[in-house]
Amino acid sequence: MFGAHYNTLLVMAGAGLLGLVSGVVGAFAVLRRRALMGDAVAHAALPGICFAFLLIGERNFWAFLAGAVASGVAGVLCVTWLRAHTRIKDDAAIGIVLSVFFGLGIVLLRRLQSHENANVAGLESFLLGQTAGMVMQDLLSIAYVCVGVLVVLLLLFKEFKALSFDREFARVQGWPVLTLDILLMALLVVTTVVGLPAVGVVLMAALLIIPGVSARFWTEKLPTMLALSGVFGLLTGVIGTFLSAVLPEMPAGPVIVLSGCAIFLFSMFFAPRRGILSRLIEQVRLRMVTARQNLLRSMYELNEDNLPGSAPVSLDELVESRAWSRAQALRLLADAQSRGDVKPDGPDAWSLTTAGLQAAASVVRTHRLWETFLIEHADIAPDHVDRDADQIEHVLSPDLIKELEARLREDGRLPEGLGPPASPHEIVKGASGRSRAEGSA
Amino acid sequence: MIERLMALTGYDEISFWIVATAALVNVACGILGCFLVLRRMSMLGDAISHAVLPGLAMGFILTESRDIVPMLLGALAAGVLTALLTQAIHRYARVPEDAAMGVVFTSLFALGVLLIHRTAKHIDLDPGCVLYGILEGVAFEMEPGALMPRPTFNMLVACILTILFVIVLWKELKIVSFDPELAESQGYRSNLIHYLLMAMVAGVTVAAFEAVGSILVVAMLIVPAATAHLLTDRLSLMVLLSSLIGIVCAVVGRDAASHYSTSVPGMMSVIAGVFFVVAVLFAPRHGYLIKVIRHWGLGLRIIQEDILALLYRWREASPEKPLTTTHTIAALGGGTLPRIALWALSRDGRVRTSAGTVALTEVGAKQAQTLVKSHRLWETYLTTLGLPADHVHAPADRTEHYLDENILREVANEVEHPHTDPHGRPIPRREGSRVDLEKIDDDNAS
Numbered sequence: 001m002f003g004a005h006y007n008t009l010l011v012m013a014g015a016g017l018l019g020l021v022s023g024v025v026g027a028f029a030v031l032r033r034r035a036l037m038g039d040a041v042a043h044a045a046l047p048g049i050c051f052a053f054l055l056i057g058e059r060n061f062w063a064f065l066a067g068a069v070a071s072g073v074a075g076v077l078c079v080t081w082l083r084a085h086t087r088i089k090d091d092a093a094i095g096i097v098l099s100v101f102f103g104l105g106i107v108l109l110r111r112l113q114s115h116e117n118a119n120v121a122g123l124e125s126f127l128l129g130q131t132a133g134m135v136m137q138d139l140l141s142i143a144y145v146c147v148g149v150l151v152v153l154l155l156l157f158k159e160f161k162a163l164s165f166d167r168e169f170a171r172v173q174g175w176p177v178l179t180l181d182i183l184l185m186a187l188l189v190v191t192t193v194v195g196l197p198a199v200g201v202v203l204m205a206a207l208l209i210i211p212g213v214s215a216r217f218w219t220e221k222l223p224t225m226l227a228l229s230g231v232f233g234l235l236t237g238v239i240g241t242f243l244s245a246v247l248p249e250m251p252a253g254p255v256i257v258l259s260g261c262a263i264f265l266f267s268m269f270f271a272p273r274r275g276i277l278s279r280l281i282e283q284v285r286l287r288m289v290t291a292r293q294n295l296l297r298s299m300y301e302l303n304e305d306n307l308p309g310s311a312p313v314s315l316d317e318l319v320e321s322r323a324w325s326r327a328q329a330l331r332l333l334a335d336a337q338s339r340g341d342v343k344p345d346g347p348d349a350w351s352l353t354t355a356g357l358q359a360a361a362s363v364v365r366t367h368r369l370w371e372t373f374l375i376e377h378a379d380i381a382p383d384h385v386d387r388d389a390d391q392i393e394h395v396l397s398p399d400l401i402k403e404l405e406a407r408l409r410e411d412g413r414l415p416e417g418l419g420p421p422a423s424p425h426e427i428v429k430g431a432s433g434r435s436r437a438e439g440s441a
Numbered sequence: 442m443i444e445r446l447m448a449l450t451g452y453d454e455i456s457f458w459i460v461a462t463a464a465l466v467n468v469a470c471g472i473l474g475c476f477l478v479l480r481r482m483s484m485l486g487d488a489i490s491h492a493v494l495p496g497l498a499m500g501f502i503l504t505e506s507r508d509i510v511p512m513l514l515g516a517l518a519a520g521v522l523t524a525l526l527t528q529a530i531h532r533y534a535r536v537p538e539d540a541a542m543g544v545v546f547t548s549l550f551a552l553g554v555l556l557i558h559r560t561a562k563h564i565d566l567d568p569g570c571v572l573y574g575i576l577e578g579v580a581f582e583m584e585p586g587a588l589m590p591r592p593t594f595n596m597l598v599a600c601i602l603t604i605l606f607v608i609v610l611w612k613e614l615k616i617v618s619f620d621p622e623l624a625e626s627q628g629y630r631s632n633l634i635h636y637l638l639m640a641m642v643a644g645v646t647v648a649a650f651e652a653v654g655s656i657l658v659v660a661m662l663i664v665p666a667a668t669a670h671l672l673t674d675r676l677s678l679m680v681l682l683s684s685l686i687g688i689v690c691a692v693v694g695r696d697a698a699s700h701y702s703t704s705v706p707g708m709m710s711v712i713a714g715v716f717f718v719v720a721v722l723f724a725p726r727h728g729y730l731i732k733v734i735r736h737w738g739l740g741l742r743i744i745q746e747d748i749l750a751l752l753y754r755w756r757e758a759s760p761e762k763p764l765t766t767t768h769t770i771a772a773l774g775g776g777t778l779p780r781i782a783l784w785a786l787s788r789d790g791r792v793r794t795s796a797g798t799v800a801l802t803e804v805g806a807k808q809a810q811t812l813v814k815s816h817r818l819w820e821t822y823l824t825t826l827g828l829p830a831d832h833v834h835a836p837a838d839r840t841e842h843y844l845d846e847n848i849l850r851e852v853a854n855e856v857e858h859p860h861t862d863p864h865g866r867p868i869p870r871r872e873g874s875r876v877d878l879e880k881i882d883d884d885n886a887s
Contacts, residue, residue, distance in 0.1 A: 030537070030540050033537050033539060033540075034539075035537065035539045035540035035542075035543045036484055036539050036542070036543055039487075039543065082721070085729055085732075086671065086721055086727065086729065087670065087671065087727050088667055088670070088671070088721075089478075089481050089483075090481075091481050091482065091483040091484045091539070092478050092481075092483040092663055092666075092667045092670075094483075094484060095483040095484055095486070095487055095659065095662075095663035095664075095667075096663055096664050096667055096714070096717060098487065098659070099487075099656065099659045099660035099663060099664060099710055099713075099714075100660060100664060100710055100711065100713065100714030100717070102656055102707075102710070103656055103657075103660055103706070103707045103708070103709070103710025103711045103713075103714065104707070104710075104711050104714070105707075106656060106704045106706070106707030106710075107698075107701070107703045107704055107707040107708050107711055108703075109704070109707075110703040110704035110707065111701060111702065111703040114702050114703070202491060202547055202550050202551075203547065203551065205543060205547055206543070206544075206547030206548070206551065208543075209540055209543035209544055209547065210543075210544055210547070210548075212540070213536055213540045213541075213543075213544055216536070217534070249558070249559050250555070251554070251555065251558050253551070253554070254551035254552070254554040254555040254558070255551075255555070256551075257547055257548060257550075257551035258548065258551050258552065258555070260548075261544070261547075261548040261551070264544055264548075268530070268534045268536075274535070275534075276533060276534055
């Protein structure tokens with residue numbers, strides 16, 4: 001079906017390439033907390049375009065581009081200078097440059113429109129964007145810029161990486177930090193300006209921000225993030241153009257942004273590790289593990305006097321030992337029973353199975369090891385460690401446990417055998433400490 | 442009454458309504474902008490002014506009329522939604538705040554453009570109108586028998602509401618702007634205040650939209666407030682100045698625009714920018730020039746003191762041979778500043794220049810002595826801290842200019858009033874006839 005739609009293919013290629021390059025460049029901006037700089041640059045380009053028209057007196061794409069880059073760079077320098085030398089903060093500096101430059105652009109534009117009889121209609125479309133009206137020249141200029149920007153980024157990747165994460169390190173390495181900074185901003189300006197006639201001011205800002213933010217959800221590595229951001233940008237452009245071509249009454253610009261928004265939403269919810277859903281699942285999983293281990297520990301401690309035997313523990317005792325409701329405790333017991341850790345033993349009473357006893361001993365062991373560590377090495381009072389250990393014991397790695405054991409063994413404080421070491425403090429039965437037990441084993 | 446106002450200002454009807462409408466917009470935006478700038482959320486104004494578009498469109502689509510009320514409600518909802526979504530994405534998805542804002546407002550704007558495009562066949566709500574507004578033709582919106590044009594009336598209401606909002610919630614806004622944690626700990630609902638402020642920004646933005654376009658709204662939310670922020674440290678004064686600048690921008694902007702026959706809102710933004718640049722350069726306390734002057738003055742004082750100390754040391758080392766002017770200037774790195782410093786010193790009577798040589802006067806010698814004393818005491822002090830003797834000169838050279846008499850006395854006590862510095866040179870005493878210096882000597886003697 002595309003055979004007949006030369007124009008659609010052209011727009012698709014242009015939007016895709018633009019998405020690719022602005023995704024990569026924008027990822028740096030997002031990482032450096034300069035996401036809205038692209039927005040400011042896009043607005044600041046207008047007066048430059050008007051000056052270029054005043055000088056040349058006719059529509060010339062490359063003159064417009066040069067003018068836009070010049071005033072875009074001027075805008076960036078203004079923001080940087082204001083931030084460094086006045087009490088004006090980042091956000092206000094960006095807003096001031098954006099609105100005043102754009103106001104100046106409007107003033108010049110209106111003056112051109114009222115005085116020159118020449119065709120100035122192209123000026124406005126340079127800003128608002130005519131995605132569907134993209135011609136071969138636009139595609140070519142986007143392609144040139146795309147290749148140029150990517151080559152510079154590849155060549156100076158190491159330097160830009162250091163600049164983004166550790167400016168001081170880059171400075172100490174003797175790299176020209178300021179020049180690199182300006183170069184990176186210049187890449188942003190060129191990308192923004194070349195994209196303006198294709199997608200317009202606001203949509204350009206979206207192409208710079210959205211792919212980078214989306215890519216950040218999927219990875220912690222800069223090269224992967226840049227590649228992903230580029231791919232997301234490419235997809236945004238291609239999918240947006242495609243949808244706008246096949247659906248009726250759908251202008252390409254907004255549809256491209258909304259495609260990017262869809263990718264963002266998908267990443268935000270479904271990305272592994274950093275996505276909202278996987279973080280929620282992880283939280284729930286951790287909470288379940290915690291509750292399960294707490295039950296085992298309570299059962300073990302309530303049964304500690306009868307070791308190595310396993311006496312029944314009543315529901316009332318359990319409920320009293322921690323801040324559980326009866327229903328919660330029953331649910332946990334049912335879960336533990338299905339795992340074979342506990343078995344019913346009399347009316348409203350359960351006892352640990354052999355497997356459960358082993359699992360519980362290991363949980364208690366971790367808890368007490370950590371408590372001991374806190375008392376010995378972190379100077380935390382014995383009556384405070386239970387809570388702290390409670391929070392951390394479930395996430396201790398096996399390596400750390402081994403190290404703790406080794407330290408305790410050195411001090412001769414680790415009893416031989418598999419059983420847990422004696423508790424370093426009195427065990428308090430009942431969540432609020434109402435009834436004190438005779439002491440630990 | 443309006444006729445009399447018109448006669449008083451000397452405007453014709455069209456210009457009068459342009460200036461009046463713009464002034465109302467600028468005052469409302471200028472007041473709210475102060476809180477945005479102080480809370481470092483200036484760009485939220487920009488974001489909201491873009492993001493209200495789908496709200497406007499939905500308001501229109503649902504009621505099928507260009508009645509202001511449903512569009513206003515829709516836009517208000519969209520504005521508050523922008524603030525809420527930005528916060529939610531920032532907090533729950535851990536995206537930096539500015540990036541979250543960028544995602545939200547561009548997406549909402551795109552949605553708005555799409556909605557408007559799909560319904561544009563039957564309405565005249567085009568993106569161009571949103572950008573530029575109808576300010577130039579606002580007088581023609583006057584309905585027969587009405588007191589003022591409809592957009593002006595809307596802005597008047599918005600402006601009065603803004604002023605009331607700020608007066609009623611003054612204390613809350615103030616504490617939330619400067620210290621949200623303190624506000625929260627004192628029982629103020631800083632989140633509620635935040636969203637109320639956002640709702641006000643959204644409301645004013647929407648009311649101003651039709652009249653002046655989004656450019657002027659964004660400019661007026663940020664630029665006058667930032668200008669006022671440079672001029673004063675008092676919030677009440679800042680709010681007043683910001684609205685005043687807004688009014689002046691409206692008046693001057695219209696004049697300039699009609700003179701150059703160009704866009705009125707654009708010109709008003711440019712005028713605001715001019716005010717801002719003037720404030721950046723010339724503000725009394727936070728301006729760039731005053732900082733440069735202060736910096737330069739400090740530099741001059743330090744060089745003067747260096748000259749005095751140099752002359753003192755020279756006299757100490759070779760009392761019979763005078764130091765030439767050329768050598769003095771060369772010793773301080775040459776250039777204009779040492780020359781000026783030397784000239785200022787001889788004018789004050791702290792040094793005497795005669796036949797190409799420089800010598801200390803009585804007054805100059807006293808000051809030089811104190812300086813050298815500071816320098817050598819500090820060197821001694823640094824060696825007691827464990828610094829090797831060949832490392833103490835440079836830091837002492839910097840510190841000597843900032844040690845006042847109290848610190849000097851403490852340092853002297855700390856190092857137990859030695860007679861020489863780590864390099865074996867004498868630490869001056871006695872002749873420095875100031876009370877505290879004598880006291881140090883007495884302490885030492887006893």
